[in-house]
Amino acid sequence: MPPPRPTDLLRIMTPDELVRAAIEVAEEGMAHGELPIGAVIEMGGEIIARAHTRDRSWGRRLVHADLLAMTEADEKLGWAPRPHPLRLAVNLEPCLMCLGAAMALKVDEVYYGLDSPADGGSALVADWPASPDLPWYTPPAITGGLHRDEVQDQFRRYCNQAPDSGFRTWAQTLRSR
Ligand SMILES: [Zn+2]
Numbered sequence: 001m002p003p004p005r006p007t008d009l010l011r012i013m014t015p016d017e018l019v020r021a022a023i024e025v026a027e028e029g030m031a032h033g034e035l036p037i038g039a040v041i042e043m044g045g046e047i048i049a050r051a052h053t054r055d056r057s058w059g060r061r062l063v064h065a066d067l068l069a070m071t072e073a074d075e076k077l078g079w080a081p082r083p084h085p086l087r088l089a090v091n092l093e094p095c096l097m098c099l100g101a102a103m104a105l106k107v108d109e110v111y112y113g114l115d116s117p118a119d120g121g122s123a124l125v126a127d128w129p130a131s132p133d134l135p136w137y138t139p140p141a142i143t144g145g146l147h148r149d150e151v152q153d154q155f156r157r158y159c160n161q162a163p164d165s166g167f168r169t170w171a172q173t174l175r176s177r
Helices: 015-031 057-058 065-077 094-106 122-126 148-160 166-175
Strands: 038-043 047-051 084-091 109-114 141-143
Touching: 015 038, 015 047, 015 065, 015 084, 015 109, 015 148, 038 065, 047 065, 065 084, 065 094, 084 094, 084 148, 094 122, 109 148, 122 141, 148 166
Parallel strands: 084 109, 109 141
Antiparallel strands: 038 047, 038 084
């Protein structure tokens, strides 16, 4: 049998699979007492970074799942040329900060599950005026609504078990949308 060609080995994950992987990471976070928010980053069929939010365990604000996953991906990729598009999946719509980070990291595609009306940034970055002076600094292509019901169920389960806190109050706004 001839050895497999590189193109045979490469199987890009579907958007559905990417968001499902993010949901699994969110589930791990919830098992550790965090909000159920998880993110994965894929390039060329390989998940190169994954993280859940760390708000509670690290006691900080700038520890969103997607930002932590992008930081990990940035450490791996640096400025080296990329052979494949870089894709981010999150179970919840990314906020403005994380979409800004996605633009700085030059993420090509973003997939998410549930809209986040209070802090989701998709609509705002869609209007970003691209400049010919920095042509790569543009918003990624963003697609939401994948496995939305599953994500709502995660927030529902979180609210049923979490102690009263600002996190829980906010999570309650997401479980019923
Ligand atoms: Zn964020």
